[in-house]
Every structure is written in C-alpha cells, then in structure tokens.
Amino acid sequence: MNGNEEQRAEALARRFLGGDLSRRSFLRRAGGFSVAAMSATSLGAVLAACTKSSGSAAPSGGPATGTPSAGGTLKAALTGEPDTIDPATSTIYTGAQVYDNIFNKLIDLDPSNTFYGQLATAWNATDEKTWVFDLVDTATFHNGEKFGPADVVYTFERILDPKTASSYAPLYNAISKVEATGLTQVTFHLKTPFGPFLSNVANNGEIVNQKAIESKDPARNAVGTGPFEFVEWVQGDHLTLKKNDSYFLSGKPSLDGIEFQFLPVNQSRVDALRSGDLNWSDAVPLQQLTTLKSDPSFNYVTSATAGIPDYIALNTAKPPFNDKLVRQAVYWALDRDEIRQVAYFGAGESGIEEVPTGSSWYDGTALVTPDTAKAQQLLQQAGITGTLDVEYLGLPQYPELLKTGEVMQQQLQAIGINMTIKQVEVGVWFDAFVKGNYQITSAYQERTIDPDNFYALVVHTGGDINTTGYSNPQADQLIDQARTETDTQKRFDLYKQVRQIVFEDSPIVFAHYETINYLMQKNVVGSTVNPTLELRMQDVGFTTPS
Amino acid sequence: MSVAIPNVPARTSRRRGILTSRKGRVGFAILLALIAIAAFAPLIAPHDPNAIDAARILAPPDLAHPFGSDALGRDVLSRVIYAYRVSLGVAVGSTLLAFLFGVPLGLYAGYHGGWVDTLIMRPIDMVLALPALLLAVALIAIIGPGSDVALLAIAVIYLPILARVVRSSTLVVASQTYVEAARARGTPSRRIITRHVLPNAIGPAIVQATILMGFALQIEAALSFLGLGAQPPTSSLGVMLADGRDFLTQAPWIEIFPGVAIAITVLAFNFFGDGLRTRLDPRGVAR
Numbered sequence: 001m002n003g004n005e006e007q008r009a010e011a012l013a014r015r016f017l018g019g020d021l022s023r024r025s026f027l028r029r030a031g032g033f034s035v036a037a038m039s040a041t042s043l044g045a046v047l048a049a050c051t052k053s054s055g056s057a058a059p060s061g062g063p064a065t066g067t068p069s070a071g072g073t074l075k076a077a078l079t080g081e082p083d084t085i086d087p088a089t090s091t092i093y094t095g096a097q098v099y100d101n102i103f104n105k106l107i108d109l110d111p112s113n114t115f116y117g118q119l120a121t122a123w124n125a126t127d128e129k130t131w132v133f134d135l136v137d138t139a140t141f142h143n144g145e146k147f148g149p150a151d152v153v154y155t156f157e158r159i160l161d162p163k164t165a166s167s168y169a170p171l172y173n174a175i176s177k178v179e180a181t182g183l184t185q186v187t188f189h190l191k192t193p194f195g196p197f198l199s200n201v202a203n204n205g206e207i208v209n210q211k212a213i214e215s216k217d218p219a220r221n222a223v224g225t226g227p228f229e230f231v232e233w234v235q236g237d238h239l240t241l242k243k244n245d246s247y248f249l250s251g252k253p254s255l256d257g258i259e260f261q262f263l264p265v266n267q268s269r270v271d272a273l274r275s276g277d278l279n280w281s282d283a284v285p286l287q288q289l290t291t292l293k294s295d296p297s298f299n300y301v302t303s304a305t306a307g308i309p310d311y312i313a314l315n316t317a318k319p320p321f322n323d324k325l326v327r328q329a330v331y332w333a334l335d336r337d338e339i340r341q342v343a344y345f346g347a348g349e350s351g352i353e354e355v356p357t358g359s360s361w362y363d364g365t366a367l368v369t370p371d372t373a374k375a376q377q378l379l380q381q382a383g384i385t386g387t388l389d390v391e392y393l394g395l396p397q398y399p400e401l402l403k404t405g406e407v408m409q410q411q412l413q414a415i416g417i418n419m420t421i422k423q424v425e426v427g428v429w430f431d432a433f434v435k436g437n438y439q440i441t442s443a444y445q446e447r448t449i450d451p452d453n454f455y456a457l458v459v460h461t462g463g464d465i466n467t468t469g470y471s472n473p474q475a476d477q478l479i480d481q482a483r484t485e486t487d488t489q490k491r492f493d494l495y496k497q498v499r500q501i502v503f504e505d506s507p508i509v510f511a512h513y514e515t516i517n518y519l520m521q522k523n524v525v526g527s528t529v530n531p532t533l534e535l536r537m538q539d540v541g542f543t544t545p546s
Numbered sequence: 547m548s549v550a551i552p553n554v555p556a557r558t559s560r561r562r563g564i565l566t567s568r569k570g571r572v573g574f575a576i577l578l579a580l581i582a583i584a585a586f587a588p589l590i591a592p593h594d595p596n597a598i599d600a601a602r603i604l605a606p607p608d609l610a611h612p613f614g615s616d617a618l619g620r621d622v623l624s625r626v627i628y629a630y631r632v633s634l635g636v637a638v639g640s641t642l643l644a645f646l647f648g649v650p651l652g653l654y655a656g657y658h659g660g661w662v663d664t665l666i667m668r669p670i671d672m673v674l675a676l677p678a679l680l681l682a683v684a685l686i687a688i689i690g691p692g693s694d695v696a697l698l699a700i701a702v703i704y705l706p707i708l709a710r711v712v713r714s715s716t717l718v719v720a721s722q723t724y725v726e727a728a729r730a731r732g733t734p735s736r737r738i739i740t741r742h743v744l745p746n747a748i749g750p751a752i753v754q755a756t757i758l759m760g761f762a763l764q765i766e767a768a769l770s771f772l773g774l775g776a777q778p779p780t781s782s783l784g785v786m787l788a789d790g791r792d793f794l795t796q797a798p799w800i801e802i803f804p805g806v807a808i809a810i811t812v813l814a815f816n817f818f819g820d821g822l823r824t825r826l827d828p829r830g831v832a833r
Contacts, residue, residue, distance in 0.1 A: 266792070267792075267794075267795065285792070287604065287617065287792065287793055287796060288796065338598075338600055341600040341603070342598055342600050342603065342618050342619065343618075345603065345617075394777075394778065396773035399792065402778065403617070403618060405778070406598070406618060406778050406779055407598055407618070409778075409779065410596070410597075410598050420777070421777050421778045421779070422690070422691065422777060423691055423773045423774075423777055423778065424690075424691065425687075425773070
C-alpha cells in the first residue's frame with residue numbers, strides 16, 4: 001500500500017472510529033477505496049487517537065425563533081476536537097463543524113431540502129455531462145485575495161489530486177475537468193452523466209485559495225471566504241473564530257465571534273450550558289432529551305432531514321445468514337419501534353430507509369409491523385428446527401448500538417433464534433466487520449444525502465463498505481442506472497426499486513434512524529439542523545447580547 | 547469452699563478461632579448470606595433479570611421493584627442478585643484456581659531452593675512485575691472477552707502472589723528442627739512437604755487468598771466496566787456500574803445498588819480475612 005492509500009486508509013478508519021469521539025463524530029463523507037486494504041498501522045494510529053463517549057439524536061423540536069441582534073461571542077460545545085480544519089483532508093464531523101464557518105461552498109441544501117447558492121448565483125446543466133456555475137464577484141478571502149473561478153478550479157483539482165489524499169475525492173470521481181469559462185463562471189465537465197452531482201457539490205467542496213494553502217499549513221490555518229475568520233486553536237482546549245467584517249453577504253454574521261470548546265462527555269456539555277459557561281451545544285444526551293427539550297431555559301433544535309441510518313448487517317457469505325429465508329426472518333422479527341423506545345429513549349425515527357422521513361428521497365415506505373408467526377414460518381422453510389444459535393458482534397463504544405443488540409436478542413428469542421452477544425473493542429470490531437468475520441452486527445453509515453452515498457457503497461457488489469458480501473446483479477444494475485440518471489424523478493423511482501430488493505433480500509435491515517439535535521440557551525436563535533449537517537453559525541445570534 | 551480462680555487471659559487467646567474475632571464473625575455471616583443469595587438467585591429474584599420492559603425505562607424504585615429499573619427497563623434488584631452469581635463465582639473461582647497452582651509451586655520452590663527455586667520463581671517474578679489490570683486486559687485481548695476468561699485472567703494475576711507468600715513461609719518452616727529431623731530420618735521429601743511443611747506453611751496463603759477474593763471482585767468489576775468481563779445481557783456488578791454511569795444524575799439507583807453490593811462484599815471478605823489472620827497468622831500466635 002503506498003503512502004496515499006495509507007492516508008486514505010487512515011481517513012477511512014477515522015470515519016468508522018471517529019464515532020469514538022462521540023456517536024456523532026462520525027466521518028462526514030463518503031470515502032471510496034477498498035476497506036479491505038486497511039492496514040494495521042493506520043488503524044493503530046487512529047485507535048490511539050480515540051477516546052470514548054456517546055450522544056446523539058432526537059425527535060421533534062421547534063426552531064429557535066426570534067431575530068438576532070448584532071454582537072456577542074458564542075461559546076459553543078462540540079463533541080470532540082477537530083482533526084484538521086482543512087476541508088479537503090479533515091475526516092471527522094467536528095472538523096467540518098468548524099471549517100464550514102470559515103469557508104463557503106458553491107451551493108448547499110437548506111433545511112427544506114432545496115439547493116441554494118453560497119458562492120454560486122446560478123447553476124445549470126447545459127447537457128447531461130456539463131454543469132455551468134455563475135459565481136458571486138463580491139467575495140474576498142480572509143487574506144485579501146479576491147474570490148474567482150480560478151479558486152473553484154484549484155479547489156476541485158486539489159481534492160482530486162492523489163497527493164492530497166482527500167477522502168472526499170470519490171464524491172467527484174465523475175469530474176473530468178473543471179475550467180474557468182468567464183470572469184465569474186466555471187464549467188464542470190463530467191466523464192459520464194452523474195445523478196448525485198449537485199448533492200455531492202453541496203456535500204463538500206469548500207472553496208480554498210491557492211495562495212493561502214501554499215503559504216501556511218492548511219491543516220492548522222484556514223483561510224476562506226466565509227462569515228468567520230480563524231483566530232487561534234489551542235490544542236485540547238478551544239478554537240476561536242472572529243467575525244469577517246468584509247463578508248460578502250451584508251448584515252451577516254450577527255455574532256462577533258465563536259469560541260468552540262471540545263467536550264466529549266455528555267453531562268459536561270449539559271452542565272456547562274446550565275451554568276452559563278456555554279451558549280450552544282451539539283448532541284443532547286438521549287436519556288435527558290425528554291426533560292431538556294421542554295426545559296424553558298433552553299432552545300432545542302432538531303430536524304427530520306438529517307442524521308445517520310443505523311442498520312443490522314447480516315453476513316450473507318456465512319451460515320446461517322447466507323440463507324435469504326433466515327435473513328428475512330430477522331427482518332420480520334425486528335420490532336423497530338421497541339428498538340427506538342428502549343435503545344434510543346424514544347429519540348430519532350424508527351428504522352425504515354437509509355434517509356429520514358423529511359428527506360426528499362424518502363419514498364413513504366411504511367414501518368414494518370413485526371410478524372413473529374411469519375418469521376417462524378420462514379425459519380421452518382429454511383429447514384431450521386429447534387433453536388438457531390447466532391453470535392452478534394457488539395460494539396460497546398456506541399451504547400445505542402449495543403442496546404439495539406440487547407433488544408434484538410430478546411426479539412429474536414421469540415422466533416427461536418438464540419443470539420449471544422460478544423462485545424469487542426472497536427479495533428477488533430472494525431477488523432471483523434470489514435473482513436466479514438462475523439454473523440450479525442450493528443453498523444451505521446454517516447449521513448446519506450443522496451441515496452447513491454449509501455447504496456453504491458454498502459449494497460452494490462464490491463462496494464467500498466459492502467461488508468455483508470451481498471451481491472445481486474439486478475440491484476447493481478439499478479444502482480448504476482440511478483447513478484448515471486440525471487432526472488430526479490426517475491432516480492427516485494429507481495431507488496424505490498433498489499429498496500424493494502434490499503427489503504426482500506435483507507443483507508442489511510434498517511433498525512433506526514438517528515436524527516441530529518442541538519441545545520442552546522433561550523437567548524440564542526437562528527440555529528438550524530441542515531441536511532448536509534453544515535453547522536451554519538452565520539445565521540445564529542443572541543436576542544439580547546451577552 | 548472457694549478457690550480463687552485466676553482470670554486467665556490465655557484462655558481467650560488460645561481460642562483464637564475466627565468466631566472469637568468480632569470482625570471475623572461479621573465477615574463470615576455476611577459471606578454466608580451472600581453465598582446463599584448467589585446460590586438461590588432464581589428463587590430470590592423477584593423478576594427475570596433480562597426482561598426488557600419499554601414501559602419501565604429508568605423507572606424509580608417502587609414496591610414491585612425496590613431497586614428501580616435500568617435503562618432497558620430491567621429490574622435492578624433481580625439483576626443485582628444474578629450479578630452476584632457471576633461476580634462471586636469469578637472472585638472465588640479465580641482465587642481457588644490461583645491457590646491450586648500457586649501453592650504447590652511456592653512450596654516446591656521454597657523447599658528445594660537452588661535451581662528449582664530459580665526456575666519456578668523467576669518467571670513468576672516477571673509476571674508480578676506487570677501491572678495486574680494491564681495483564682488481565684492483555685490476556686482478554688488474546689483470548690477474547692467473557693466471565694470465564696476474566697476468571698482465568700485474575701487467576702493468572704493471583705498465582706504469583708500466592709506462590710510468593712507460600713514460598714516465604716515454606717522457607718521459614720523448612721528450616722525448623724522438626725523438618726530437619728524428618729530429613730535426617732530419611733523421610734522422602736514429598737512426604738515431608740505434604741505432612742510437615744504444607745500444614746505449617748499454608749496459613750498465610752489462606753489469609754492472603756481470602757483478602758484476594760475481595761480484590762478479585764473489584765478486578766472483575768473493573769474488567770466488566772471496560773466491557774471485557776460478562777457479556778450482555780448477563781450482568782455482573784461491574785457491568786451494572788458501567789451501565790449506570792451515564793444515568794447518575796437521573797437514575798442514581800442503577801449505580802448505587804451494585805456499588806453498595808460491591809462495597810459490602812469486599813468489606814465482608816476483608817473482615818473474614820482479618821478474622822482468619824488472627825487464627826492462622828504466626829504473628830497472631832506470638833501475641
């Protein structure tokens with residue numbers, strides 16, 4: 001394995017294990033290289049950097065309404081420390097939470113799942129393989145450089161350059177060339193028609209400036225066009241941003257600055273918020289959600305458009321789950337509502353699809369009603385008499401996933417499957433998971449904006465995170481077709497068919513959908529959970545400056 | 547006719563049985579009760595310890611569930627009772643295992659001395675040099691997690707300690723005149739060891755073992771806390787502590803009851819060990 005692959009391997013490991021910093025510090029985006037190539041060294045390097053805690057999702061929550069008045073420094077708690085603040089190389093969620101405030105992307109998705117322009121004012125496909133973006137011409141980088149099409153070209157060339165070893169390169173593999181086609185215009189030429197193109201451009205691709213990248217280490221010094229400028233990063237303690245006074249959107253941001261603190265322990269975030277040491281916090285502890293979300297001293301924000309699908313992975317290459325009938329029995333035996341109530345304290349959404357119910361890709365599949373009789377019948381058809389012994393690989397780092405295993409254990413008991421739980425530490429789990437040395441386990445896939453981000457990786461034959469050994473030519477063909485289709489409605493219908501095949505074959509069974517939540521003091525307004533999980537502090541402010 | 551009977555304190559000191567020591571008595575009584583709880587767990591536990599109840603998640607103590615319910619709605623009292631089985635089993639089992647192997651090793655090393663001593667004791671010293679918990683974690687990493695593996699790991703930690711203790715007392719006993727006499731008479735060394743050395747040298751090891759049982763409970767709790775001991779849904783006291791720590795502010799009963807259970811058990815073992823020492827420790831005889 002060469003150096004770049006090594007780095008990518010490490011990046012991928014971080015993606016799985018990054019969750020170790022918190023249930024939500026999962027890697028932000030899709031990586032695209034063979035997980036089997038993961039080396040022990042890179043895994044070890046990542047493991048050494050991991051600490052442990054948990055935290056995560058929530059059900060409904062009203063938006064924090066009110067008009068922010070200018071001024072004030074927001075003290076905000078993240079669930080862990082960023083790895084780097086370079087958008088091309090940072091691989092964990094907390095990194096993106098910081099740098100998304102320093103940089104702008106071309107476009108993003110708003111809370112209602114509509115694309116809107118950040119540095120782009122208009123975008124059109126002139127044909128199936130060509131996208132033209134018109135750009136703003138009033139934006140400047142924090143180093144004084146004027147933003148222009150050359151920066152866009154540089155940004156994407158840098159991500160795609162193997163030397164950068166960006167784990168986001170696979171999002172843009174379809175790009176053959178990016179060129180400046182005017183003073184305020186760039187054109188993307190694609191190798192093939194590519195359905196998820198806009199979603200992937202909204203997913204990543206924060207625009208950087210070549211001069212800034214080459215003058216100072218970009219991992220520790222971020223220079224963007226965004227609403228906030230980087231001030232300092234005190235390792236292990238805090239990271240400070242200040243207002244960009246010449247931000248191209250007038251009147252924004254409201255805040256004078258942000259101080260990010262790194263607090264992996266759930267209770268410390270809540271305590272600091274209560275004592276006034278914090279104004280804003282990511283990830284409300286689930287067990288306290290019911291009380292905290294109705295607490296009059298806090299604003300609570302969540303959304304049905306963003307989060308993480310948690311699923312049960314069934315190894316289709318090994319008995320007993322190489323038999324479709326046995327997998328289907330698990331599908332029918334699972335009571336997803338009970339899993340949500342018990343393992344997630346009623347938070348989030350019951351597992352139905354890879355996207356949340358608020359996503360424009362959600363096709364309205366009804367929640368499966370568990371059917372014990374049917375499950376037992378399927379087991380009989382599979383020729384199983386008496387009890388079936390299976391081993392579930394448990395990941396204690398993620399309490400919710402392990403609890404899902406415990407609830408499932410009881411549910412499977414009812415149909416005659418005796419499931420034992422074997423807890424292993426995260427490195428052992430990861431190794432067994434990618435090599436297929438397991439029978440059944442819980443896994444999750446970081447937020448899926450476009451269904452392609454899920455099915456091409458997890459379900460497609462040989463997909464980078466296809467750890468179940470599943471292969472169905474019909475599903476592959478539909479996934480490929482949806483990838484190169486550019487008509488959204490046609491893609492929607494294709495994914496609907498893919499889901500039907502996945503439900504029928506059950507190599508994976510959706511168990512839960514974790515939504516995202518933020519908690520803040522009552523006087524903090526304007527915070528929203530966005531589909532791309534971008535933490536957009538430019539709209540946040542205090543109703544009464546403090 | 548009245549004869550002045552002198553108050554002989556030697557009488558009590560001669561009856562040095564554990565039951566004369568108040569601590570020993572208390573420790574012994576608690577241990578008996580705990581062993582009974584562990585043995586008859588299915589009869590005593592009011593509920594199925596693993597039954598998940600979505601309606602009772604983090605429910606506080608009430609009459610039907612005097613210790614409350616945990617994060618999965620399971621009855622904490624029943625889980626504590628069943629956890630005792632696992633925790634006590636590991637504590638007693640590991641110490642017995644270490645005793646069975648450690649005592650003969652220490653005995654032979656101490657009695658024969660010389661190269662036999664070196665051969666046996668140097669590797670044991672090496673094991674002793676490693677931090678106990680680290681050693682246990684390493685062993686579990688190699689073999690895989692589980693209560694039985696935790697038991698084995700603790701036995702491996704304890705073996706050197708017991709072997710050392712037995713070796714030291716054997717060195718003392720082996721130089722006694724009656725041993726020399728037996729040797730001079732041509733008694734086979736195996737017979738000397740079993741008939742003369744062992745009965746006189748084993749006292750400190752027994753005391754040590756009792757104390758170690760208490761600590762074994764703590765090590766088991768620590769390993770389970772790290773997810774390396776009992777596997778879910780089986781609970782041990784350590785697993786319960788680990789489960790409860792996230793709910794300390796909301797549902798302290800999940801944490802308090804297993805914590806108290808560990809404290810009581812360790813205390814009982816220590817009291818009992820102290821009582822035994824009064825009975826068996828050579829220093830106790832001199833007093």
